[in-house]
Amino acid sequence: MAAQMQAGGAVSFAAPSRSSQAVRLIERPIVLRLLSIALFAAIWQIAGLIPVSFAFPTFSDTMIAFVTMMADGSLPTAYVSTLQPLILGVILSTFVGVGIGTLCGLWRPGEWLLIPVFIVLQAAPVAAFIPLVTFIYGIGMTAKTLAVIILALPVIVLNTYKAVRNVNESLLVMSRSFMGTRWQEVIKIVLPDASPVIFAGLRLGVAAGFVGVVLAELLITPTGIGDLITFARSRADYAGMYATIASVIALSTVTLVALQWIEVRVFRPEKRGD
């Protein structure tokens, strides 16, 4: 009722029923998201048309470049080589990070030994370590995977550790009163209870992993996406360069959304519909 009246006030020229329908449509999250993307694209297009810089292509040029690069296979080929260290690094960071974080949260000596290391790592500008990694591990897959891990791991470990340390004590007492074992406590209480904060860490970690892989490809050896960006820039093919960068951002976003989906599906079903 209130929404209808509001809508009637805002769009007074339309019939009340139609305007309320429109409002309901706009209130749909998917519509809002598409609108926000369209708005962003429009601003990009205008900025490119002005142009703000000769090196700044319009949205439409960038999209055309994207389709061209998809069609000629240069973008898919680049992703095949970029995704290998990225996926490997992110998966390793996730499992090792959640494992170490949980261990440190549950076991005092682990906390004293390991947590300071990760606090330092998180505070340090780790991108500066990448040349060091090259020095030790060369320019291959190992070095690039390591670049992903050193960026992604600290935030995952620290978030997991904090979440596990702050687990709801009364649920642990409840589990003990029903004779739950220590193992059941960890699997059935600690991890689900900590999962929102663990997943917040995973989202940050995965985003950092994307930074790591692009940095590695720009700093170590130009392969995959890093190569494509460097190559397009060297030819002043700015539309191609932006298309590549935008595709990384899009992929990173899709990954984060997928991660959220997994969290709600598997760990916190009560948050569905929020």
Next chain:
Amino acid sequence: MRAAVVRNETVMTEPAVDAIVEVRGISKTYGSVEALREIDLDFPRGKLTSLLGPSGCGKTTLLKIIAGLIEADGGTVAVNGKKVSAPGPERAFVFQDFALLPWATVLRNVAFGLELRGTAKEERETTARRYIKDVGLAGFEDKYPHELSGGMRQRVGLARALCVDADVLLLDEPFSAVDEQNRRKFQEDLIRLRTNQNKTFIFVTHSIEEAVYISDRIVLLSPRPGRVSRIIEPQIDRSGDPDRIHRDRHYLDTVEEIWQGLKQYVE
């Protein structure tokens, strides 16, 4: 209507008829605060015994020691004649703050005790559904705790404790986080529930009215250090209309009598 049977602690040394829980010489000190000193108590089988006293008298501590959740500094607890120092299958706990898993449905929460014991999914859910119905939550099996009121959440806590089929149910101020109207309804339901569940209840409360309303036996604890000051057995007929109990002369007299006894501890 008979008069309340009031017994002094000296009478307590004679063996009770059939004590399911025997507490002997339990002491507990937190730092410099002596929470419990040399508690000797018997809890008769099939009865509802309340531990009543002002805050700081150690009633929750005593309940948690019986549950095996807190270690006593001295003394023993025996259940069914066997000494216990850890949680066991013959005891089940109902928590003041409900302690429900927020990510689990009512059905899974109620079945959680059985889940921890490794009961097969189908079997434990069948059992859980039965107790969900018993506590009046039929139709809410697939809801999550945040979708329920405080009173309904505690019904889930009670159903979970009933589900593991323990002999003794330990309730730690179960209604203190429930609003007054729901609390009265819940108390009535508890009286009804007791008639078809052959269980022993040990109930911690700070409400005199609540204790007299539902208990067969009330243990009054005095604070600092926590000791048994008196045991009262209100002889109230609970078979009829539960609303009648509140107007029962005997109920009102017992409430008044306990208040006169506890007054000195309230500053």
